[in-house]
Amino acid sequence: xxxxxxxxxxxxxxxxxxxxxxxxxxxxxxxxxxxxxxxxxxxxxxxxxxxxxxxxxxxxxxxxxxxxxxxxxxxxxxxxxxxxxxxxxxxxxxxxxxxxxxxxxxxxxxxxxxxxxxxxxxxxxxxxxxxxxxxxxxxxxxxxxxxxxxxxxxxxxxxxxxxxxxxxxxxxxxxxxxxxxxxxxxxxxxxxxxxxxxxxxxxxxxxxxxxxxxxxxxxxxxxxxxxxxxxxxxxxxxxxxxxxxxxxxxxxxxxxxxxxxxxxxxxxxxxxxxxxxxxxxxxxxxxxxxxxxxxxxxxxxxxxxxxxxxxxxxxxxxxxxxxxxxxxxxxxxxxxxxxxxxxxxxxxxxxxxxxxxxxxxxxxxxxxxxxxxxxxxxxxxxxxxxxxxxxxxxxxxxxxxxxx
Numbered sequence: 249x250x251x252x253x254x255x256x257x258x259x260x261x262x263x264x265x266x267x268x269x270x271x272x273x274x275x276x277x278x279x280x281x282x283x284x285x286x287x288x289x290x291x292x293x294x295x296x297x298x299x300x301x302x303x304x305x306x307x308x309x310x311x312x313x314x315x316x317x318x319x320x321x322x323x324x325x326x327x328x329x330x331x332x333x334x335x336x337x338x339x340x341x342x343x344x345x346x347x348x349x350x351x352x353x354x355x356x357x358x359x360x361x362x363x364x365x366x367x368x369x370x371x372x373x374x375x376x377x378x379x380x381x382x383x384x385x386x387x388x389x390x391x392x393x394x395x396x397x398x399x400x401x402x403x404x405x406x407x408x409x410x411x412x413x414x415x416x417x418x419x420x421x422x423x424x425x426x427x428x429x430x431x432x433x434x435x436x437x438x439x440x441x442x443x444x445x446x447x448x449x450x451x452x453x454x455x456x457x458x459x460x461x462x463x464x465x466x467x468x469x470x471x472x473x474x475x476x477x478x479x480x481x482x483x484x485x486x487x488x489x490x491x492x493x494x495x496x497x498x499x500x501x502x503x504x505x506x507x508x509x510x511x512x513x514x515x516x517x518x519x520x521x522x523x524x525x526x527x528x529x530x531x532x533x534x535x536x537x538x539x540x541x542x543x544x545x546x547x548x549x550x551x552x553x554x555x556x557x558x559x560x561x562x563x564x565x566x567x568x569x570x571x572x573x574x575x576x577x578x579x580x581x582x583x584x585x586x587x588x589x590x591x592x593x594x595x596x597x598x599x600x601x602x603x604x605x606x607x608x609x610x611x612x613x614x615x616x617x618x619x620x621x622x623x624x625x626x627x628x629x630x631x632x633x634x635x636x637x638x639x640x641x642x643x644x645x646x647x648x649x650x651x652x
Contacts, residue, residue, distance in 0.1 A: 302470025551630025567635030
């Protein structure tokens with residue numbers, strides 16, 4: 249596993265070698281006798297750790313379990329021995345005293361207390377504090393930054409240094425969710441656009457939310473951090489092994505909380521850089537699409553695609569919504585009203601205004617900063633010409649671009 253991480257990247261981080269050094273404390277030499285602990289084959293309760301944080305968490309868990317097990321065995325062995333050896337049936341009488349008196353009694357009263365202090369503050373406290381400090385080390389030697397924004401019910405990922413941003417949504421078919429089809433291997437853990445990160449690079453992760461509290465959680469990373477509206481929270485990861493790692497939102501965040509998977513593809517750095525260039529090219533192409541004229545059929549086809557990814561969870565596939573929280577789009581006064589005013593400006597509380605700017609105090613979020621000009625124009629056009637709505641009009645991506 250360590251061969252995946254260059255020496256220059258490992259320096260200063262908690263690697264398996266340094267983690268093992270931390271385990272060389274009293275009693276920890278018995279770790280190999282624990283089931284599944286020998287040779288690092290930790291597969292009983294934990295998934296395979298692929299980051300320093302996850303591995304250190306697992307080591308500490310095993311160390312604590314060993315100490316607790318030894319205490320349990322020793323205390324119960326002494327207790328059982330004492331009950332059998334000093335039982336009343338063989339003539340023993342209970343001693344009568346009110347408390348420690350004399351040096352020897354005080355000695356035996358304080359020794360267990362000292363042992364517990366040593367266990368709590370040295371054997372358990374020191375490694376726990378070191379691990380917590382290491383988990384919060386979000387600023388030193390970070391090679392790149394990933395911004396994660398939670399929203400009902402999807403994730404937005406942004407690579408600030410590269411200028412790449414996209415939304416990742418669930419792709420499990422609705423038929424599987426409704427038990428109309430056999431569930432797939434990665435049921436509720438598959439997305440249209442996974443996060444791609446390089447192996448062996450320390451990634452500083454910034455988390456926030458646009459609506460309610462979400463939690464970004466990938467078990468094999470040992471990372472579980474809340475995304476809180478109005479705040480930027482931090483964590484970091486250094487993935488040591490290429491692969492596909494899956495997680496979920498771990499904070500109850502509304503109706504479709506269970507439909508917010510996290511999928512991360514960890515790849516070698518050259519492959520990551522190639523992917524990044526591809527994303528930049530696609531973003532440039534998408535931005536250029538806002539300057540050309542789109543036919544109504546093109547807008548409807550693209551709008552249907554956007555609606556099924558971004559809107560169907562609340563407004564439903566038939567446009568009937570789930571009133572009162574999620575109002576219907578079918579026969580909606582807002583959807584069937586005017587698009588823009590006489591000067592081609594946004595009308596307050598109009599269809600365009602709601603999609604771009606949202607509605608404060610409701611579940612309707614603003615898509616101005618999450619969808620492209622083409623996506624906003626197409627989904628508005630689609631909604632105005634679907635679900636029984638027959639406005640017959642459309643709005644061009646260039647118009648949305650001018651309204652920003």
